[in-house]
Amino acid sequence: MTTPTDDIDRIMAVMSVAFDPAFGEAWNRRQVEDALLIGNCHYFLVNAAGKPAMTGEQAVGFSLSRTGFEEEELLLFAVNPECRRKGIGQIIIGDLLSAARSRGAKRLLLEMRRDNPAESLYRSNGFSPIGTRSDYYRQTDGRCIDAITFECPIA
Ligand SMILES: CC(C)(COP(=O)(O)OP(=O)(O)OC[C@H]1O[C@@H](n2cnc3c(N)ncnc32)[C@H](O)[C@@H]1OP(=O)(O)O)[C@@H](O)C(=O)NCCC(=O)NCCS
Incomplete structure (x- = not known):
């Protein structure tokens, strides 16, 4: 199913202000569009009241996740x-946990x-570290930072 352009605009509006440029973690629009085209990715937009952001309503937060075999x-x-x-x-993490559960x-x-x-x-929601990728992320100043993989079992 095609993702409405307005939803991608709202994801990008949050993306543009939420990530510290020093870490280079933000995705560009093309990356978001490509992920959503594949069909196994899901997003959730939230308004300032912590409710799902309806069409045309300003979003202040989002998640983007990918479904795999028995994991998300x-x-x-x-x-x-x-x-x-x-x-x-x-609220976004809580939604993601229940949505991922409903997706199996x-x-x-x-x-x-x-x-x-x-x-x-993450820890207060049941995530714990299961692995480290040394120097996985490269900051814009050239320094590298480890990536830690966290897992949360879904009952
Ligand atoms: C991470 C992020 C999404 C959290 O959003 P948020 O709306 O502020 O989170 P919440 O208000 O629901 O926080 C819930 C609890 O998590 C913990 N927490 C959240 N942000 C925290 C921070 N910056 N420092 C310490 N604890 C934090 C606190 O325990 C907090 O409860 P409290 O405010 O009562 O102390 C937000 O900081 C963000 O967008 N960061 C930049 C992007 C990013 O790093 N994303 C994660 C990539 S792995």
Whole structure:
């Protein structure tokens, strides 16, 4: 199914303000469009009240995930800096866990740059580290940072 252009616009609007450029983690529009074209990727847009953002409504946070065999991978997850620490990230993770369960996933995976403050949010939702890719991410200043893979079993 084709993703509405407006939804990609709203994902990109959050993307453009949410990721620190120093880490080069944000995706460009083409990457998002290509992921959604394949058909096994899912997104969730949330408004400032923490509810699903309806068509035409401003989104302040989103997740993008990919379904695999009995697992789901969180590819991207962000909240507008002006709306942080209000529980919106928690709502998005909670939605993702229940959506992944309904899609048949037995575990949710994600990769995170070492020392990302999001770690406490992941751990409080049942994620734990299962592996490290040394120097996986390259910052814009050339320094490298490990990627930590986290897993959350889905009951
Ligand atoms: C990670 C992110 C999505 C969290 O969104 P959020 O809406 O602020 O998260 P919540 O308000 O739901 O946070 C819930 C809890 O998680 C923890 N937490 C969230 N952000 C935190 C931070 N920066 N530092 C420490 N703890 C944090 C806290 O325990 C928080 O509860 P509290 O505010 O009552 O202390 C947001 O910081 C973000 O967009 N970061 C940039 C993009 C990014 O790094 N994404 C993750 C890639 S792996």
